[in-house]
Amino acid sequence: MLVMHFLVVLVLVVNTVITEDLHGQYEIEVWKKEDQPLWDQLSSLQKEVESLKYEQAILKQKQEVMHQMLTVDENVTLLTEGSGPLLFSPPPLWSGEEDEADNHPLNNSRPFYDPCYRYKILDQAWRATNFTTKNVQCDRQRQWQGWYRLYYRRRSIQMPEKCIKANRCGTHAPLWLTQPHPKIRDGIVFRRVCGHWRNKCCAFKSPPIQVKACRGNYYVYRFVKPPACHLAYCADVNTLVCGRCGRNQYCKSRDKITYRCANKRRRKIKKQAVHFFASYPGLLNGKVNRIKFSRVLVNEGRAFNRQTGVFRAPVSGVYQFYFSSQTGGNVPATNLWLVINGYWVTVSHSAVKGPSSIGSLSTYMTTLRKGSEVYVTHVAGQSWANSASNTITFGGSLLVQRKLE
Ligand SMILES: *[C@@H]1O[C@H](CO)[C@@H](O)[C@H](O)[C@H]1NC(C)=O
Ligand SMILES: *[C@@H]1O[C@H](CO)[C@@H](O)[C@H](O)[C@H]1NC(C)=O
């Protein structure tokens, strides 16, 4: 604690030295003389503090812009009710120098602004799919410019993806999307638009419009003039629920009539833990096709079968195995093999003369497919163990999970 205080005081002192008198050679030299590394440390610390301050200022600016954006949003939507589309004035973050008409993603000569953050709000209750009126509207008479986000009474809404009855949406022939809305990863896409009239869902083939899906479960549309009057773009009241979907949700509909918020599926790789360790608690003599390691100490992932002595890889990946034995007595040689999918892959060999005994441990690492079978066989010789010794053992671990074809 004392050291901390000392450092803080030092920083303050150095601070004043720098800010008050940049050419204060004398004082700086004093510091230099006394403790060069400390001085270096402090000046880098100060630089860091400065950059942090700068970052903080930028963040604050951004926050203010966001706040402004939200308030502007509210006021505009309040005013637009029933009137023509009003401009959603861009906050000062985007200096507003560029001409919207030229602001096309294909034109690289101008900066391109993400329409998800730069759109006009179209909040006109008469566009609702359940709205009928004698005072019909025509979108051909509007000057469309740039991108639009649809609202219904201040609530985010989408265009219908289903044919809408004629004389709805405050017009004669309601305009609807014949193709589904894009996903966020699709970016900006073109979508065909049809106008329903006299029992023909596509009596009017309107020019395609551009659509983009945005984070926050909303869409922006680049509307264009439809071919005739009275045609108007629709706002589907059934999609109002989508605006209420949470961060980890998406708006779901099978029939394009009822919409609901559904949770996004988490694409998490299930991390498998696979470890086993078993021993054989007795003597092995001569040929034993498969050692049934009956004393199982660890079987994480339950991939080792104590009845058969076989380990079966539950997932594909890199595995490490080891097996051991203790051999002795007057036998020529003792051989144990590790068998993987029928192949004998590595041997533990020992040969001792006389009454001595020797322990042997072998290891093997390999990539296995899911379902591979591994066991240990005792081919010849003699291995010794009792219930407490754990000298004849077999174990293994999954090191890394891998996707294999
Ligand atoms: C929004 O409108 C309210 C009420 O008219 C007004 O007090 C407020 O200053 C406006 N906000 C902005 C950002 O224009
Ligand atoms: C791109 O913008 C420039 C400058 O406004 C304009 O002259 C040009 O025609 C545009 N090109 C396309 C493909 O829109």
Ligand SMILES: *[C@@H]1O[C@H](CO)[C@@H](O)[C@H](O)[C@H]1NC(C)=O
């Ligand atoms: C249209 O639907 C909205 C949302 O469900 C509802 O609030 C409104 O009253 C309906 N309007 C008519 C004319 O049915």
